[in-house]
Amino acid sequence: MALQERIKVVLLACGSFNPITNMHLRMFELARDYLEDTGRYQVVKGIISPVGDAYKKKGLIEALHRVEMARLATETSNWITVDDWESQQAEWVETAKVVRHHHAELFADKNQAEVDTVRFGKRSRLEENDDICQSSSIDPSRTAAPELKLLCGADVLESFSVPHLWKHDDIAEIVGRYGLVCITRSGCDAEKFVYQSDVLHKHRRNIHIVREWVTNEISATHVRRALCRGQSVRYLLPDHVLDYIHHLGLYSDESEKKNANVILAPLQRYTGTAD
Numbered sequence: 001m002a003l004q005e006r007i008k009v010v011l012l013a014c015g016s017f018n019p020i021t022n023m024h025l026r027m028f029e030l031a032r033d034y035l036e037d038t039g040r041y042q043v044v045k046g047i048i049s050p051v052g053d054a055y056k057k058k059g060l061i062e063a064l065h066r067v068e069m070a071r072l073a074t075e076t077s078n079w080i081t082v083d084d085w086e087s088q089q090a091e092w093v094e095t096a097k098v099v100r101h102h103h104a105e106l107f108a109d110k111n112q113a114e115v116d117t118v119r120f121g122k123r124s125r126l127e128e129n130d131d132i133c134q135s136s137s138i139d140p141s142r143t144a145a146p147e148l149k150l151l152c153g154a155d156v157l158e159s160f161s162v163p164h165l166w167k168h169d170d171i172a173e174i175v176g177r178y179g180l181v182c183i184t185r186s187g188c189d190a191e192k193f194v195y196q197s198d199v200l201h202k203h204r205r206n207i208h209i210v211r212e213w214v215t216n217e218i219s220a221t222h223v224r225r226a227l228c229r230g231q232s233v234r235y236l237l238p239d240h241v242l243d244y245i246h247h248l249g250l251y252s253d254e255s256e257k258k259n260a261n262v263i264l265a266p267l268q269r270y271t272g273t274a275d
């Protein structure tokens, strides 16, 4: 399929990013290669959306630091960006709502591109993005707005079955209306999980499972644990992120106690419990 005929895709990753690691960045590269290799898609942008403090996950440090670390980590990428809208909301925001918000933004960008192109010949954010993707010959104002797909690891997919964590309608909306790109993670069997779930199986053509052959077990939990023990985490995350962590002394036994004994926001919301 010619490049200009491909479906443009924006990938959105939601998570704690506490802190961001090289594996979070690899997820985007793996997903882009996979989607573009199908010959049907052109991935034009990646968005990292760190969760807000109201998520109340144990050891979750302040969003402003997690957002800043994500910004430092993506400095060298010409297509992965960081968006702080979710992190700035006072209440925890369901992932389906975050997806909806970014989808609406893409439509606003697309409509603005049309207005700007017709009236002023101005460049829009999406047009600038097209330059980045070296496809400036395509006029985005004459193509559809990109599709937005949620990007996650297989553990998040498997968390769909945790009681009171996700609303069924939210899952159906994410996989039915938008689509999911899921990176395999050892210990998780994403294909089997999709097969066993009626809603996921129904929308299986909208779920892209990307196998990571060079399995990479970096996790933010491991990074935090090593930092608390004074061990090196160099090369597990970008140097600038590590400098930021050391400069501000961000992870310690003290920070790991944050939200201890507090019920995670989605569980609170769906079970009607309070901390």
Ligand SMILES: Nc1ncnc2c1ncn2[C@@H]1O[C@H](COP(=O)(O)OP(=O)(O)OP(=O)(O)O)[C@@H](O)[C@H]1O
Pocket: 013, 014, 015, 016, 017, 018, 021, 023, 024, 027, 151, 152, 153, 154, 155, 156, 183, 184, 185, 216, 217, 218, 219, 220, 221, 222
């Ligand atoms: N090694 C990995 N392989 C595949 N996906 C990953 C990996 N590490 C993180 N992810 C994915 O990155 C997203 C953000 O995850 P998150 O911020 O929870 O990172 P994490 O490393 O799992 O952190 P934590 O250990 O604190 O849970 C999620 O979709 C998660 O599944």
Ligand SMILES: NC(=O)c1ccc[n+]([C@@H]2O[C@H](COP(=O)(O)O)[C@@H](O)[C@H]2O)c1
Pocket: 014, 015, 016, 017, 051, 055, 057, 093, 094, 095, 096, 156, 165, 166, 167, 170, 266
């Ligand atoms: N019902 C929901 O929408 C729901 C439930 C649990 C986690 N999440 C999201 O999934 C991500 C998971 O992050 P962690 O793996 O760091 O807990 C976060 O962005 C969180 O907001 C969403």
Ligand SMILES: [Zn+2]
Pocket: 155
């Ligand atoms: Zn996680």
